[in-house]
Every structure is written in structure tokens, then in C-alpha cells.
Amino acid sequence: MFTELNSILNTSPDKITQGELIVISERRCDASFLIHHFLSFYLRARCKVCFLGLVQSFSHYSAVSQRLGVSLVQAKEKGQLVFLEGLQESIAHLIPHEGKAGSDALNFIRDPTRGLQSLFELVRDSCGGPAAALGPEEEWGAPVLLVDDLSVLLSLGVSVGAVLDFSHYCRATVCSQLQGNVVTLVHCEEEEDDADDEGAEQLLRGLTHQCTLTLQVQGLPTGYCRDIHGQMEVCWTRRQPDGQQRLKKLFQYKVYDKGASFFARGTSSAVL
Amino acid sequence: MADIRTIGVGNPGVKSSSFNSTSFQKKTRSKLLSIPGTRPSVQNGQLLVSTGVTSLDFLLGGGLAVGAVLLIEEDRYDSYSRMILKYFLAEGVVCQHELFLASAQDSPDDILKELPSPIMDDVAIPKPMEQPRLSSDPQDSLEAMKIAWRYQNLPKVQSTLTSSSRFGHYYDVSKTMEAEIQQAAKCHRFYLPDHPNQTAPTHSPMLESYSALLKSLQEVIQKEGFEVSKSRNILRIGLHSLGSSLWGDDLCCCDNPKHAHALTTFLYGLRALLRSSLAVAVVTVPSHLIQNRALMGRIAKLCDTAIALESFKGSEMETNPLYKDYHGLLHVRQVPHLNCLASQFPDHRDLAFKLKRKQFSIERLHLPPDLSETVSRVSRVELPGAASTASVCGLSTSANKHLDF
Numbered sequence: 001m002f003t004e005l006n007s008i009l010n011t012s013p014d015k016i017t018q019g020e021l022i023v024i025s026e027r028r029c030d031a032s033f034l035i036h037h038f039l040s041f042y043l044r045a046r047c048k049v050c051f052l053g054l055v056q057s058f059s060h061y062s063a064v065s066q067r068l069g070v071s072l073v074q075a076k077e078k079g080q081l082v083f084l085e086g087l088q089e090s091i092a093h094l095i096p097h098e099g100k101a102g103s104d105a106l107n108f109i110r111d112p113t114r115g116l117q118s119l120f121e122l123v124r125d126s127c128g129g130p131a132a133a134l135g136p137e138e139e140w141g142a143p144v145l146l147v148d149d150l151s152v153l154l155s156l157g158v159s160v161g162a163v164l165d166f167s168h169y170c171r172a173t174v175c176s177q178l179q180g181n182v183v184t185l186v187h188c189e190e191e192e193d194d195a196d197d198e199g200a201e202q203l204l205r206g207l208t209h210q211c212t213l214t215l216q217v218q219g220l221p222t223g224y225c226r227d228i229h230g231q232m233e234v235c236w237t238r239r240q241p242d243g244q245q246r247l248k249k250l251f252q253y254k255v256y257d258k259g260a261s262f263f264a265r266g267t268s269s270a271v272l
Numbered sequence: 273m274a275d276i277r278t279i280g281v282g283n284p285g286v287k288s289s290s291f292n293s294t295s296f297q298k299k300t301r302s303k304l305l306s307i308p309g310t311r312p313s314v315q316n317g318q319l320l321v322s323t324g325v326t327s328l329d330f331l332l333g334g335g336l337a338v339g340a341v342l343l344i345e346e347d348r349y350d351s352y353s354r355m356i357l358k359y360f361l362a363e364g365v366v367c368q369h370e371l372f373l374a375s376a377q378d379s380p381d382d383i384l385k386e387l388p389s390p391i392m393d394d395v396a397i398p399k400p401m402e403q404p405r406l407s408s409d410p411q412d413s414l415e416a417m418k419i420a421w422r423y424q425n426l427p428k429v430q431s432t433l434t435s436s437s438r439f440g441h442y443y444d445v446s447k448t449m450e451a452e453i454q455q456a457a458k459c460h461r462f463y464l465p466d467h468p469n470q471t472a473p474t475h476s477p478m479l480e481s482y483s484a485l486l487k488s489l490q491e492v493i494q495k496e497g498f499e500v501s502k503s504r505n506i507l508r509i510g511l512h513s514l515g516s517s518l519w520g521d522d523l524c525c526c527d528n529p530k531h532a533h534a535l536t537t538f539l540y541g542l543r544a545l546l547r548s549s550l551a552v553a554v555v556t557v558p559s560h561l562i563q564n565r566a567l568m569g570r571i572a573k574l575c576d577t578a579i580a581l582e583s584f585k586g587s588e589m590e591t592n593p594l595y596k597d598y599h600g601l602l603h604v605r606q607v608p609h610l611n612c613l614a615s616q617f618p619d620h621r622d623l624a625f626k627l628k629r630k631q632f633s634i635e636r637l638h639l640p641p642d643l644s645e646t647v648s649r650v651s652r653v654e655l656p657g658a659a660s661t662a663s664v665c666g667l668s669t670s671a672n673k674h675l676d677f
Binding site: 028 | 548566570
């Protein structure tokens, strides 16, 4: 959990906004530190978290969360965290053996034209599980779905329409029905006008249209810098009726071993 | 990711220091996993292996992480990327790791015959300044030295490589590895023409060639026991020229390939296999043939570390005096951050490499000092490539004695 980011987004573990769809888009850089932030933030806020970790192993997330002060293993044992380890489950689908079926949630790997229905069913069952399933002493808060990352589904052959359908279903269930939050990460390659990366751009545009908050992360336009790892543009798309629509803020960031710091442009500690 | 953080860095002198200046020793945990040819990273305790090229190890933050994939974007004639692949395999032979080599173009046996020969004499030469240590085998008959008795207790010179605990070795490119050493290493081969197409009716986006390769990899990992819980050795996987047409893929031939997701699905499966086993993979891809830059970006994203080689052979940069000392440019596209939040990019991004006889050296590209007497405004050369961060540079090639008044 990055305290500076909490103050930028005006949230804290005690007071979280509900019904939000947060889209993190990374353009030719790596914004997974934000996913780690949201994971530890929502676990601290005592929400029920469903995490689709499709690109890294569980031990990677666990090691990083340990540094941020949250134990994923304990959260899993207590039932607060439902973790889908994409890499491990996918082996059974990629190398089919007779007799061993593998979990259903990833059966789109065998046949991408099927769509992501089974994956959605996993999300729905873990987020919307009845309260009686939890122990009597633990009462978790609103459900949260975290996806890392959505564009790897495109690399596995799933069509953009199917991924947009999946995100729409998740949003309808988790955000509207269950008053929870959804955080997804989308990776794009080239600049916006390039025709090469049609799929990911379409996906990003579709998601940005539906979302309440976007965090657009990209490298510095002037190139690589050791002290400033990139810039992040925070854009609120929907606000309360009394607030403003479409508020945008631009920050630069630097990722450390145990956190990240965000600062206004030109105020990096290396410069001042 | 294989969580090998149970290796306590028991001996802080892992890298150097024959002087034990402090008596500080970290408490080692009971489960110590010490495999020859590996060492824990100083940044996050991850297990690293050497790529065979010491300067590349330094660039990648100490070595290649076990469980990770290194992607090498090939240079135009696949000469230097193939060289790095051979260094990688040769390092595996020297450290007694097991090898897995897959290729569609040349037979794996041919590639294995061409491995460079390791240089033996930079191993364990005892320095007289070292504190006397017990000799390695106490059963040796201690012939009492009469004249050089001060050297009695120093370890004997070891010319065999098996007891070498060095990380990273040097190789002599002009000689090939001797057959006995190379055959002593266990190597699994996958030569695509030996695996005829079994038409399995699937809707999977992966091609049959890649499926067969993935299946063969999984078999080797399971049969030879490279899973994290059971393994005592590392498996080095070398995959040559994936994505080329010889694998049946049309990534390199078409602008809108039909099998656009075959290689990315395969790389996802490779990552899945590697994360749960003690193996390292080096994959070379002919990226200069792939027109779709976004697709190349996706391929790089699915691999952990990615570097690209650009050789000067046959291009106009060969005659450029700035590059006369080097054979090509090296671009670091991606550096992983496994089990930690931030990745360590190398500080300098303008890198050039040079293949010398005994070393593949990677150096920072910098402009030589302008030593001419006049400011050579006339002879300005536009520099292509990564080194053109400054817009135009002057080169002191010919001493233009222009007296500007």
C-alpha cells in the first residue's frame, strides 16, 4: 500500500469507495507495482478479494506483498483471498493429458472461441459467495476483483469482444450488484494511432468508457531515467453529482524496494 | 517462481574478499540448497545462473534468474545470437547442468559440436596472500616440502573444472569444446524434423510443433526430476529461432499472420513450466523478420528478460568510424522484477558488444574525445541507432584545416 497514492486517490483502508471500476493501463512499461498496491490496500481494508493472477506465480505476489506488510498465505487461509494462479492451472490445458482435466476456469486456453464464461463463473462464485460460507467470527467487506493482466488473454487468442463481455459481466456483478470494486490492468504496446496493436487499443477504449477511474502509466517521453521511472495520469471519469466530471492529474513516480513515491512533475527528489 | 530464498547467504564473501575482515555471518537456515554453478542474487536472494558471458551477467544484475526466460532478438545473420546460445550451453556443460536444446534448422548435435572450449587456467590459482586453508583432500599423502615449506598448507592447483566454484567462465571461441567434456554432459535434444506432425483436432491457437516441444519439455522436467521440491540440478533450455518459418509459424512471413497467437501461447506455457521447476531458458527469435512491432512487444512481455542484438555486418554502420571497435549494438529491452517491486535496469542504455577470442565483451558506447585542432563543422556525421541521443556529433576523422575567419 502506497500512502502517497492513497492521498492522491483520496481513499484509505478505513474509507473505501464502492462500485468502482479502476483501469490501469500501461504503455510499453511495467505498471504491476500498482496491482501490488491495490492488492495490499484492499486486503488491509478487510475486503473479500478475488485475484486472477494470470502472469506471475503465487510466490511472486506473496513475496512482494510480504514487503508491503500483508501476508497472502494467511489471507488465503482465512478465506479473505481467492487466488487463481493462471500459470499453474494453464499447464493442464496447454499440454493435454488423458484423465487430467484441469480446472474449468481456464478452459478457454484449449479453445479461445468459447469465450470467458467459465472464468466469469469462477469470479461470480468467489465474490458473491453467500455470507454463510464464511466463518461466524469473520465478516469481510465488499468484494473486490483484481485482474493481472487482461491483455494476456488477448495473447492467448481470446477475441477482444469476449474480453469486453467478460469485463462487462464482472462489472455488472461485482460493481453494481454486490457494490464491490474491480481493478484491471491492460497493457498496450505502441502509441495510440498505430494500427499494429488494434486489439489492445480497442480493449482499452472499451474499458475506459465503462470505468470510473483510470491510471495511465507510461515511460517518460524523453527516454529512460534512473530517478524517475515514468509518469502516471490519474483520470476520474465519473464523480458525484456535486463534484466535477473528468478530473485529470499528472504525476511522476519512482518505484522503490518497498513502495513507490509519486510527485508532481519537476519535483523529483533528484532534481530538487 | 521457485522461491529459493531459503538459501542464506552464509558466507558474505561470495563475490570476492579473501580477507575475512568481519566475523559477521548471517544465520543460515537449515534448508540450504547449493547447486554448483549457481549463486544467490545480492539484491533479493534469488537463485542465479551465469549466461556464460560475464559481461551479460553483470548487465542483467548478476546473472539469469532460475525459472526465468531470456529472449534474444536475433541479429540479421543470426551469428551473435547463436554465439550467446552456445556460450549458455557451454556454461551448462562446465557447471554440470543438464541441457535441453531444440532447433528446427540445424540438428542439435551440430550446435553442440560447435560449443566454445572453456579456458582452464583461470581456475583456482592460489594467491600467496591468502590465509592458509586446509587442503581440499586430506587423504593426499602429505609430502613434507623441504624448500617451499611456506606453501605447504595452500590448496593445490586444480586444473579440472568439476571442482570449480567460480561463477561464470571464459571461453576460447577459436577452439571447440573437447568431445569428452561435451559428451559428459547430459543433453536432451528436440529436432523438429524428427517429430512428424500428429494432427490432433484442437482449436488451440498453438501450433503442433510448439505443442510437441512443450510436451517434450514437460516430459523431461518430470522424468528427470527438475521440479522445485525434488531437484538438485538445473536444466538449461536453449530454443533456437522460435517463430521462424521452419517451425511452421507464419509470424515472420505475413503482416497479418494466421497463427498470431501460436508463439505467445507457447511462451505462456513455457513460463508456466519454468516457474515450477529449476530450469532456465534462452529463446532466440528472428525479430527483424516480424513486421508487427506490437506483436514483438507482446512476445517480449511474456519473456522475463529481453535483449536485442544488432550487428554491423553488411550495414553502413560497419564503416562508421565510431563503431570501428565493435561488432554490434546491444539493446536491453526488458529486465524482470521477480519477487520484488522494482527492476534494476542497467544505468547505461547505449551498449555495444564485441566478440573477442576469449571474451564476449559488452561495453558502454561513448564518443571518443575530439582531438582535432579545428572544430570540424564540415565533417558532421549523422549517427543512426541508439547512440543518437545527442542530435548531431562531430567526428575528428580528417583534420580539416579549415581556418574560418
